[in-house]
Structure formats: structure tokens, C-alpha cells
Amino acid sequence: QQQVKQSPQSLIVQKGGISIINCAYENTAFDYFPWYQQFPGKGPALLIAIRPDVSEKKEGRFTISFNKSAKQFSLHIMDSQPGDSATYFCAASISWRHKLSFGAGTTVTVRA
């Protein structure tokens, strides 16, 4: 069974809007939570990552919010642009094992 549950499966947002993708996990031993971005026909690439000792991390227009007690984390894409149209995967791992468990992915479409 999938160790990381991701929602929604897809979303459409207008240019300039906010995209929000949510993920939940059960394994409290997870201590590394990256997000990967994948464009059609390409391999995934690391977008941003967070560790559970902080509740939020921001890089440009991308922000991860992390709620340790709820075992949830989310990706916010501010001021969404057509170039952000891609599939986004959340993931989680136990650092020393170096193995990622991925969510099912969210396809984001930004309409101009």
C-alpha cells in the first residue's frame, strides 16, 4: 500500500492563482519530505524539500507547509504560471535508508 497519500489527482488553476497539493503519511519515522516536479516526457527533478524540525520552507513561489502532529504536508505554488504546468510528486523517507516513498502525483494545469 502507498505510504504517502497525495491529493488531488489533478487541478486546474488560472494564471496568477494559488495551487495547493496535500500529502499525508503514517510512518512517524519519516524525517525527510521532498517534492519532485515532472514535465511531460522528462524524469522527475527535485523542487523543494523539508525536514520535520521546521513548519514551513519557502523557495521563490514554492512553499512547503509541514504539520508534524497531523502527519501532513503540503505544497503551495503562489502566482502560478503556465510554465508551472507539470506533475508534482510528494515523497517521504527515513534519511539513513535513502529510499523514497512517493505519492501518486498531482497534475497541475495553469491556464493563461
Add this chain to the structure above:
Amino acid sequence: NAGVTQTPKFRVLKTGQSMTLLCAQDMNHEYMYWYRQDPGMGLRLIHYSVGEGTTAKGEVPDGYNVSRLKKQNFLLGLESAAPSQTSVYFCASSAGTTEDTQYFGPGTRLTVL
């Protein structure tokens, strides 16, 4: 730096045929991984390697074998292909450090008829 490369990019097989996918990385990474990507399933780990000469099973290892004879190469084999193995296969590598970014190849689209 080519990063992670995969060969071939596309392949069509008939049920029962065998094939090998090749992954190569030029970043001197210790860890290498093979994933399959299916719609609505995300990326699922097939096998991985923590160093030259080592391999280990991931989530969905059945029907696949791997070998890592050289540090820079990781081979994925299908001995007797089945339609259920139709998928996009990605190879990835990582340095195995605390901030453990996995670098992915461009993928191989495999169709088994």
C-alpha cells in the same frame, strides 16, 4: 556532465521476450534506483543498489532482476516480459548524503504486447 542517462528511450516487446535496460551516471554516486511509473500509482521502487556489487529489492521486484557490476552502471532485466510490465521506467542515482537528492534519467517507455 550528462547526469543520468538511460538506454533505450522506447522499446516494444512481445510477451515472453527478454530485454535489459541500461542506466549510467557520471556523478560518482553510490546509490542507484530503478522505478516504474504507472498512471495514478506514482513512482514505485523496483530494485536499488547501495554500492558497486550490491542490489536489494524494492516495493515491486517480481519479474525483474538487476546487476551493478560497475559503480556507474545499473542494469534492469526482464527475463520473460508480461503485458503488466508495460510502463515507463526511470533510473535515479543519489550520493547517499543527508540531503539526499535523487537525480532521475529521462525514462524508458516499454510496451509489452
